Amino acid sequence: MSLNPLADGPTVLVASVGEAEGSRPAAAALACAAAEVDQATLLVDLGGRMPRPTLLASAAAQHLEERLVSHLPQARVAARGQVCHVAAPADADGFQTTAAAVTVARGALAVLHLPPVALQPMLSGGEGPEPSGVLLRADLGADRPLTAMLARDLLDRSLRVAVLKRRLSWIAERRALFGALPADAPGGLPPGLRRLLLASPAAV
Numbered sequence: 001m002s003l004n005p006l007a008d009g010p011t012v013l014v015a016s017v018g019e020a021e022g023s024r025p026a027a028a029a030l031a032c033a034a035a036e037v038d039q040a041t042l043l044v045d046l047g048g049r050m051p052r053p054t055l056l057a058s059a060a061a062q063h064l065e066e067r068l069v070s071h072l073p074q075a076r077v078a079a080r081g082q083v084c085h086v087a088a089p090a091d092a093d094g095f096q097t098t099a100a101a102v103t104v105a106r107g108a109l110a111v112l113h114l115p116p117v118a119l120q121p122m123l124s125g126g127e128g129p130e131p132s133g134v135l136l137r138a139d140l141g142a143d144r145p146l147t148a149m150l151a152r153d154l155l156d157r158s159l160r161v162a163v164l165k166r167r168l169s170w171i172a173e174r175r176a177l178f179g180a181l182p183a184d185a186p187g188g189l190p191p192g193l194r195r196l197l198l199a200s201p202a203a204v
Contacts, residue, residue, distance in 0.1 A: 010132045011102055011110045012197050015119045017138035017147050022167025026137050027113035028083065028176035029168055033183040033194050034109040035082035040064040042105040043083050044098045046114040047090035051078035054178055058082045061179065064105060071104045072097060081179020090118040095127035102129040109198065123157065133160035133197045140165055162193045
């Protein structure tokens with residue numbers, strides 16, 4: 001069933017904790033998980049490099065790309081598989097671009113990957129979009145206390161919080177970055193994590 005284009009879709013922030021790797025592919029996998037044939041999702045990579053288009057992109061992703069380019073002609077946008085990628089700087093200008101991109105993609109899931117140092121400014125600065133949840137990529141063996149402290153702060157902000165304890169498999173990561181990872185693919189995101197973060201913001 002397609003998402004209601006008149007309703008707000010979830011907006012999920014994704015960041016790593018400490019030296020944990022794999023947050024960007026995890027963000028891409030989350031974006032893939034909610035994509036449908038007639039509903040592309042949005043992946044914004046704050047501080048990331050220019051996205052490159054792929055040979056295969058869905059009609060919905062191409063349509064979203066066209067809308068974003070029309071409304072944000074200075075933005076770096078590329079349709080990849082079933083996901084539309086946007087690169088923006090991890091600063092106040094990038095936060096504003098991100099908020100505008102989320103508005104253009106209204107009704108679709110928006111996943112925002114950002115460097116750890118940008119997480120608190122994004123949450124506190126008032127320049128970015130209103131998030132519904134946060135996915136933390138953390139290695140608990142090395143960063144359990146830091147992860148727990150960060151999770152408590154996020155929960156105090158009434159956000160849904162999930163922790164990805166292991167990075168995705170290499171194949172799943174590559175497919176996710178190409179916008180072509182089915183939600184239930186082996187080596188992908190755990191089902192419970194997807195259910196928590198992809199639920200409508202209005203859901204209790």
